[in-house]
Amino acid sequence: MEKETDRSGIFEPKLDYAPNEMFPCFADVLKIENNHQHGRHVVAKEDIDVGKTVMVDQSYFAETFNLKYRRCGIFFREVENLKPCNKCTFTMFCPRCEGNSFHDIECDVNPTYFGCLSFASFRMVIIRSILLAMNAFDDIDQLIAAVEEILSSDAVEAPESLSDPQSKYRAFFKLQPNSKENVDEKLPQKIYLIYRLLIGQSKVSKIFHSEASKRFLMHLFGHHVIVIKNWIRSDRYKTGRKGLFNEDIEVYYEHRISITASYFNHSCSPNAYITAQNGLNIAVVLRPVRKNEQLCVTYDEQILMKPKTERQRDLQSKFKFQCKCDRCKQPQLESSTLNSNLRIKLDPIFQSIFESRSVHDYQTFLSLKANAFGLLKKYKKVAWSAEVYRIIYSLYTLALMETETATAGSMPFTGHIFNITFD
Ligand SMILES: [Zn+2]
Ligand SMILES: [Zn+2]
Ligand SMILES: [Zn+2]
Structure with missing residues (x-):
């Protein structure tokens, strides 16, 4: 994903292709189709390579209670020069709003x-x-x-x-x-x-x-x-405090609806992933996508490494559907995704990703992410393997970390949301 940073250090994801005229949040390599089998779904108009950013969608709307003093209350983006509403001092506006x-x-x-x-x-x-x-x-x-x-x-x-x-x-x-x-x-x-x-x-x-x-x-x-x-869709973070019943107290920092993100179907062998950052929903290709192929994400990254029966059970209980994705239908795909690929496993870069468990600075974070995408590109011809899954899973973890660092990590009132007093 190509990123540029402006003076304030806020990263701006960009589409890797020209935008579609009718769906400006989509790269012009995607289209939305509709049929009985898949409902509304997203299809590639041409071959798309690993690592390409194909969607940058502003949430249709969001609610960012914890971030309300850092984001524009109309577009939910973190921008410079925010000014509070004169009347309620509860909502911030960027100059254009x-x-x-x-x-x-x-x-x-x-x-x-x-x-x-x-x-x-x-x-x-x-x-x-x-x-x-x-x-x-x-x-x-x-x-x-x-x-x-x-x-x-x-x-x-x-x-x-x-x-x-x-x-x-x-x-x-x-x-x-x-x-x-x-x-x-x-x-x-x-x-x-x-x-x-x-x-x-x-x-x-x-x-x-x-x-x-x-x-x-x-x-x-x-x-x-x-x-x-x-x-x-909601993002939350743990406050590090315990509740009455010793449960982890979690705080939501964003609820959002992205119309286009809702069109991506689920697959247990996803070829794309969607991350949310700073009011945007970003889709990036993880595996090579052929022309006319559907782009799928996973609705639950936790299930990826699980065998079919467990996945199907989890998807049914969480999302109320019976998964009929390629992996669930094709026994050979199922076995290849659970098997090891020795070439990847012994690749020093692969090993380096999984050696460095903790990420303390943004530079490390960026290099881990670049390495993960580098491996997915290098081994794009490997149909599927347990290692490919681990790399994809590490990207989900990194995306979550990125959201938390960009939001909760630097929040002035982390962990004390319930103690804030309002004027
Ligand atoms: Zn107001
Ligand atoms: Zn604004
Ligand atoms: Zn499936």
Whole structure:
């Protein structure tokens, strides 16, 4: 992955190809397809080499409670020259977002952050999703007409574009839940509470003034919640403190939805991986991808080294689907991924990666990552082996470390989130 750094030392990932015109977050070597077998999925338009960055997607929205003083509250990116909102001092703006109309409404809701943190996060995420819907259309009638049309169209259509707010909203709306399980009994109550909070704002009640439009808003909440509950991804870090029951206290620092990241299917022999950093979702190719081949990631890196029965059991219980990926279907692929490749195993670079267990500085981190990608490139003709898996797994670990270093590690209030007092 090519990276450039600006004065503030924030790394900016870049696509390794020109962006796609309709899907600017995608390199123009990818397309989204849609069929019965795979649903919406991502396919290569041409051969793609190992190490290529093929997606850099700004999260559709995110909630970064712990990072709110370091990131722009509109784009969730860490940038220079942040200024707090004059009114709530709860949201920071970068120069280009100052006075953003979203925040007019959020501002009045923000100070009610007190209380259960996870519910507060959930609340902000739902409200932001509704504001994105409202902002995408000129008026409420247009929004209602658009939602009616979306509901009557093919539920699993592939998006035609993601280059403007309306098509992004349509694509968000169309993200299908992969299961109807895990229904939270208190959900209707929570939805109603958030709905009341939003409709209680005079700016909102002026827009949704008729009974019919209020009913519409309530339904919209319900739909958004289903999509969000299914597709939200979260990063958390351990505070190092123990809770009442001696459990590790963990703190979320980002909840996010990336529309395009949601289109990648799972495979137990993934040829790409997605990492999240600084409000961006980045996809990089791990194994050579042929033209017309699907790009797959793993939904759970923990399962990669497990045999088929365990993987299938884990995927079923966590993600409610029966995996039918190539590795699960082809016994020879399964055995090669569990077998050792002596050439890689004896490669000094491979050994050096797994000798250096702890990473204390950014330079070491970067060289480990470069070595891992170097090996994946060098041995790209090796179909699969236990070593290839270990290298891929090490990249997941490094990605997690990178996120933590870039966020939690240098946070001014690490571990003390619950002690912060607000003005
Ligand atoms: Zn901004
Ligand atoms: Zn404010
Ligand atoms: Zn599988």
